[in-house]
Amino acid sequence: MWVVNTTLFLLFSAHLTNGLRLNGRENRATRMSVVDFWRNETEGDGLNVKVAHAINSWPDLVDQLHEPFLNKSLMIEGDVFLQAHRRPRHRTIPVMQSRNSRMADRITFRDWLREVANLKKAIKINFRTTEVVRPVLQYLYASQADPDSPILDRPVILHANVFRAPRSVEPEVDPGVFVERTQSLFPDATISLGWTRQQNLSQLNEKYKKLTWHTLFMILEHIAKLDQPVMLSVRLSVAQYSTEQLLWLLGMDKSVSLLIWSDDEDNITNWEGLVELRKEATRNRILYDLLPQHRDKFKNLSPQPIESHAAFDLSAWRSVEFPSTSSSLSAVVRSEKGPAFIGQPVSLLISQKAPPTFPDEQFVEGKVHFLPKSYSRRLEVEENSGVSIHLLDRIKEIDSPKINKGIEVFIGYGGTVFVENKQKNRENQKYYESKSLGQLPASDCYGFKVTDRGWRVTADVWTEPCLGHKRRKREVVRIELDTPFQKGGSLRNVIVSKSGDDSIDFLLESLRHSSTTRISIVFSILFIFLYQLFH
Known part of the structure; x- marks a missing residue:
């Protein structure tokens, strides 16, 4: 009986081993x-x-x-x-x-x-x-x-x-x-x-x-x-x-x-x-x-390794990609050193941070490095080629990379900067300007800080040297746009996207979304009361 059981065990082991060899990729290293x-x-x-x-x-x-x-x-x-x-x-x-x-x-x-x-x-x-x-x-x-x-x-x-x-x-x-x-x-x-291999490397x-x-x-x-x-x-x-x-x-x-x-x-x-x-x-x-x-x-x-500084928090941003008709890569590629937007504008970066409540204000800051394709230098680049920062009331309704609502802050490859209010369906829109525009000298790299106070959006943008390049004269532009206050006092959700076509790619050498408290509670209550009284 012992011999029979041992034989059955050996046969089962051999069958199991062959099965692992045939189908056991999970056991391979x-x-x-x-x-x-x-x-x-x-x-x-x-x-x-x-x-x-x-x-x-x-x-x-x-x-x-x-x-x-x-x-x-x-x-x-x-x-x-x-x-x-x-x-x-x-x-x-x-x-x-x-x-x-x-x-x-x-x-x-x-x-x-x-x-x-x-x-x-x-x-x-x-x-x-x-x-x-x-x-x-x-x-x-x-x-x-x-x-x-x-x-x-x-x-x-x-x-x-x-x-x-x-x-x-x-x-x-x-x-x-x-x-x-x-x-x-x-x-x-x-x-x-x-x-x-290269010849005559020296x-x-x-x-x-x-x-x-x-x-x-x-x-x-x-x-x-x-x-x-x-x-x-x-x-x-x-x-x-x-x-x-x-x-x-x-x-x-x-x-x-x-x-x-x-x-x-x-x-x-x-x-x-x-x-x-x-x-x-x-x-x-x-x-x-x-x-x-x-x-x-x-x-x-070589010294002992140290933990490097992350210019981009992978856990703080979620990427969403929509289908592309392009045969080449069209995506947002994420790294701790910053995300890269490549190809057709079919991808979004959505901040995972919940928008704060007034009187807190929030800001999005970073540095964009534009990288035109080799052929784009011989063609006329689209005026809307650049990076867009969207401030939206709700993000659940987004079903396309083309966002036609909320507040858009745009930084263009040619130095064009604007803040635009795309909300068209509110009765109080007539009290507000729809767009504020500025212009900077053409540069491959720009630093930026976008501040959302609920009732006003401010964009500070400046020329910045790219990594490894010599410093240049810093030019700065600030544009502001008063915006309708959100119901409930909540500020807006943050989304970053690419605008234009696939001729201009860009790397965000840094990107951060955070908030801070600036205004006292008493002033905030008074501001909301006056806002509701006159609107």
């Missing part, structure tokens, strides 16, 4: 952050990660098996491409790229993955051509339902150089093909995006070693809608000039990490930006694949 996965080995610091590069042949794999324990790598990296055949009847198959090894040492991707999976390390697969993306991902997809295929229970990073760096001769992988096929065929992996001007805000928005086109983890592979020389942009990406409300790498051409003379990046970013969001001299410099210079 591929979606986990690689540094979180290595927390014990790295002490939660991506600087302690060791990467085995170009493990592309049988001898390379054997070396990994016999590596001393203390020197063991935590991630194995391989490069895959399609092997070309002279005879057309031979089907092209994915193989590992090995420049210096003999043909006899060449290994197919299928065999390579089986051997690497048994090493129980994180795996990074570098796609060197667009043509190899489909067959490799099809194999990964099929292997998840194949009981004879290796179980990938460690993080898998799928990497491709999809962006062309200035003065680079390396062909890039098509980003649309890579991201779309990875998302559909192997969504458990981390998608890693990088730049093609001779390049500093501006070619920086990720601009326009570049960041280009990156968002590919990653903003992804559900799976995303990694950006950035060169050390580029990271030193791109602190603000990289911190913005790390502050997104999604799983985004960085891999910062270096080679002999990275000659860093100013470590200030890199130290700031390491100081402000959470350590398990950045991996460092560096040469020994760069790694040692980091260890000597």
Whole structure:
């Protein structure tokens, strides 16, 4: 009887194991952050990660098996491409790229993955051509339902150089093909995006070693809608000039990490930006694949990480997106460093803060950074292109990104500023002006503070230097508009949106909604009594 029960138990266990192998993605660790996965080995610091590069042949794999324990790598990296055949009847198959090894040492991707999976390390697969993306991902997809295929229970990073760096001769992988096929065929992996290698890096001007805000928005086109983890592979020389942009990406409300790498051409003379990046970013969001001299410099210079200041409270604002007819990204992308409005004006940011009651007043303050598309500089930009701050009695009735009610404060790309009362159906509207207008010099960045007192809305707007730009003469404009007092003494709800078309995007480098008490209770009661008496 005991033997029968034991046999039944073993059969059930085998069936359960096969079931987990066939359908058990929940037991795979591929979606986990690689540094979180290595927390014990790295002490939660991506600087302690060791990467085995170009493990592309049988001898390379054997070396990994016999590596001393203390020197063991935590991630194995391989490069895959399609092997070309002279005879057309031979089907092209994915193989590992090995420049210096003999043909006899060449290994197919299928065999390579089986051997690497048994090493129980994180795996990074570098796609060197667009043509190899489909067959490799099809194999990964099929292997998840194949009981004879290796179980990938460690993080898998799928990497491709999809962006062309200035003065680079390396062909890039098509980003649309890579991201779309990875998302559909192997969504458990981390998608890693990088730049093609630059030639003669030391001779390049500093501006070619920086990720601009326009570049960041280009990156968002590919990653903003992804559900799976995303990694950006950035060169050390580029990271030193791109602190603000990289911190913005790390502050997104999604799983985004960085891999910062270096080679002999990275000659860093100013470590200030890199130290700031390491100081402000959470350590398990950045991996460092560096040469020994760069790694040692980091260890000597880097202080303990500190909590960075959030320019935008993710929990204080709710985003609402409406359908868009555009094939490109049209959305509001949120980060702790500020939200970005991209593409068609189909998205709203709604403040979660309940409007205060008179005599309290509320204000919305921040800084807008306009980023025109490259083609928009050759066209006439629409006059209504800018950022709008709406003050509404009720927000439950909103069913469209076009808001035609309440009070609108507008800051335009060309410097136009106005406050407009869009309420048309009240009897007392005839006692109030409908619009107040002002003009500032054209600037890419403006600071603003909108104050709502219930009976008056004031907008203070001024020219402001953008991040990383030189300071300029500050020009200020203040416009005011008296508005009808709300029933019950409550102030208005706050919504931020984009106006115009998709030619002008913008980043809110900071955004805050708060309230304060300014007027005494006695005066407020007297004001309400007089208001009701004369209206």
